[in-house]
Amino acid sequence: MDVSIVGSGYVGTTIAACLADIGHDVVNIEIDEEIVATINAGEAPIHEAGLEERIAEHAGTSLRATTDYDEVRETDVTFLCLPTPQADDGSLDLAIMRAGAESLGRALAEKDGDHLVVVKSTVLPGTTEEVVGPILEDESGRQIGDGLELAMNPEFLRMSTAVADFLEPDKVVIGASSDGAAQTLRELYSPILEGKQTDLVETDIREAELIKYANNAFLASKVSLVNDLGNISKEYGADAYEVLDAVGLDDRISERFMRSGLGWGGSCFPKDVNALRAGAREQGYDPELLDAAVSVNDEQPRRLVALLAEHVPLEGARIAVLGLSFKPGTDDVRKSRALDVIEHLRERGADVVAYDPVAVENVRPDYPEIEYADSADEALAGADGAVVATDWPEFDDLAFDGMARRVLVDGRRIDVDREALEIYEGLTW
Numbered sequence: 001m002d003v004s005i006v007g008s009g010y011v012g013t014t015i016a017a018c019l020a021d022i023g024h025d026v027v028n029i030e031i032d033e034e035i036v037a038t039i040n041a042g043e044a045p046i047h048e049a050g051l052e053e054r055i056a057e058h059a060g061t062s063l064r065a066t067t068d069y070d071e072v073r074e075t076d077v078t079f080l081c082l083p084t085p086q087a088d089d090g091s092l093d094l095a096i097m098r099a100g101a102e103s104l105g106r107a108l109a110e111k112d113g114d115h116l117v118v119v120k121s122t123v124l125p126g127t128t129e130e131v132v133g134p135i136l137e138d139e140s141g142r143q144i145g146d147g148l149e150l151a152m153n154p155e156f157l158r159m160s161t162a163v164a165d166f167l168e169p170d171k172v173v174i175g176a177s178s179d180g181a182a183q184t185l186r187e188l189y190s191p192i193l194e195g196k197q198t199d200l201v202e203t204d205i206r207e208a209e210l211i212k213y214a215n216n217a218f219l220a221s222k223v224s225l226v227n228d229l230g231n232i233s234k235e236y237g238a239d240a241y242e243v244l245d246a247v248g249l250d251d252r253i254s255e256r257f258m259r260s261g262l263g264w265g266g267s268c269f270p271k272d273v274n275a276l277r278a279g280a281r282e283q284g285y286d287p288e289l290l291d292a293a294v295s296v297n298d299e300q301p302r303r304l305v306a307l308l309a310e311h312v313p314l315e316g317a318r319i320a321v322l323g324l325s326f327k328p329g330t331d332d333v334r335k336s337r338a339l340d341v342i343e344h345l346r347e348r349g350a351d352v353v354a355y356d357p358v359a360v361e362n363v364r365p366d367y368p369e370i371e372y373a374d375s376a377d378e379a380l381a382g383a384d385g386a387v388v389a390t391d392w393p394e395f396d397d398l399a400f401d402g403m404a405r406r407v408l409v410d411g412r413r414i415d416v417d418r419e420a421l422e423i424y425e426g427l428t429w
């Protein structure tokens with residue numbers, strides 16, 4: 001099938017390379033010329049396991065990139081993989097989606113033959129049919145159901161395992177405006193669906209949109225509940241990991257997403273939970289549980305720093321922050337809990353020295369005043385205390401000999417040699 005993908009960030013690039021890999025002809029439409037050039041040179045604009053080799057294999061044959069929206073006319077289906085960021089008030093900002101839909105609609109005005117537009121971005125219920133659809137109709141001069149079809153196909157991939165998640169998903173969700181649109185997507189995904197443990201969910205567009213938010217809201221709230229229970233465990237002097245590992249053996253609960261600690265960050269959970277809260281309020285419903293999930297999450301970095309302060313007077317102290325990315329395996333620092341930890345440490349007068357194996361350069365511009373180390377050993381040298389903010393595997397081998405005081409407060413339950421420390425405190429154990 002000939003496929004165009006508008007937006008070539010984490011989602012657009014990953015799915016373009018993977019769709020080329022399963023036999024489709026794919027073109028990425030992207031406004032950033034550097035990303036376009038990178039893909040056309042056979043290289044990956046983002047770091048994801050398995051991506052570079054797929055782009056290298058297909059670039060120039062079944063995968064290419066361009067800034068020219070007119071190329072969508074050579075394709076049967078277009079995926080919109082544009083950002084849907086959070087506005088200042090927490091609500092969903094659709095400005096980029098609107099702009100992309102306008103450009104796409106204008107290009108489609110000149111197309112011969114039918115076209116299917118699929119919203120892949122995370123959008124609140126109603127957005128596909130009430131915002132994207134009408135823009136496409138206005139700009140293309142076509143009507144949905146007459147030369148133009150609409151679908152919503154949310155994406156569940158995780159950063160750092162994006163390729164594997166896309167090619168072997170738990171589920172594919174298709175919300176479509178017609179049977180024909182659903183059939184096109186079933187065909188497109190058939191190599192992924194056939195003979196695998198993947199559930200296909202076919203539903204209406206509104207449900208497809210909400211499934212994505214419900215999924216992320218559930219996972220984020222699960223981690224917040226785990227953290228609430230973790231904080232209670234700590235108060236009782238119990239080890240939350242022993243408690244929750246046992247709880248996870250109940251298959252109604254599951255052992256996944258049970259790691260308590262510093263909480264959730266990243267480019268999606270925070271903005272998606274906030275968009276759903278704002279959307280619910282607009283509909284007249286008070287989402288109290290989601291509000292609580294956010295406040296538990298907001299408190300964890302402050303709790304970590306308070307725990308450290310029980311052992312180290314922070315004013316003027318040199319404190320090593322180990323890990324800056326929002327989770328291991330990525331250099332993404334958007335809404336990383338590590339940044340909140342740095343803020344709290346600085347508020348209390350500590351001198352921060354930070355280390356991360358890959359994410360330092362993404363933090364430095366916003367925090368030019370803190371010190372950065374080239375290794376964990378260098379960060380720990382002379383430190384009066386340290387905190388673990390991201391569970392990078394290399395932190396399991398930390399050595400503490402160079403520290404002025406061997407005090408470590410662990411926000412991520414790394415597998416560290418606790419005997420080598422004067423004081424080891426876990427946030428929830």
Ligand SMILES: NC(=O)C1=CN([C@@H]2O[C@H](COP(=O)(O)OP(=O)(O)OC[C@H]3O[C@@H](n4cnc5c(N)ncnc54)[C@H](O)[C@@H]3O)[C@@H](O)[C@H]2O)C=CC1
Nearest residue numbers: 007008009010011030031081082083084100121122155159
């Ligand atoms: N990053 C992730 O792990 C996941 C993201 N999502 C959702 O997918 C959507 C996209 O997210 P990401 O890929 O992370 O965003 P991103 O920010 O990494 O990439 C978006 C790309 O769109 C480009 N762009 C912006 N305006 C454009 C326009 N008018 N025309 C063409 N290209 C344009 C940008 O230059 C950028 O390269 C969001 O709704 C997000 O919530 C869903 C599942 C996973």
Ligand SMILES: O=C(O)[C@H]1O[C@H](OP(=O)(O)OP(=O)(O)OC[C@H]2O[C@@H](n3ccc(=O)[nH]c3=O)[C@H](O)[C@@H]2O)[C@H](O)[C@@H](O)[C@@H]1O
Nearest residue numbers: 155156157158159223257258259263264265266268326327
């Ligand atoms: O909508 C999205 O963009 C994506 O958001 C998350 O994926 P991602 O943000 O890449 O990362 P996760 O692995 O889910 O981790 C999110 C945060 O939760 C934290 N977390 C996760 C699991 C856990 O047990 N404990 C915990 O604190 C992580 O440290 C991280 O800060 C979802 O897992 C994906 O399914 C979804 O597609």
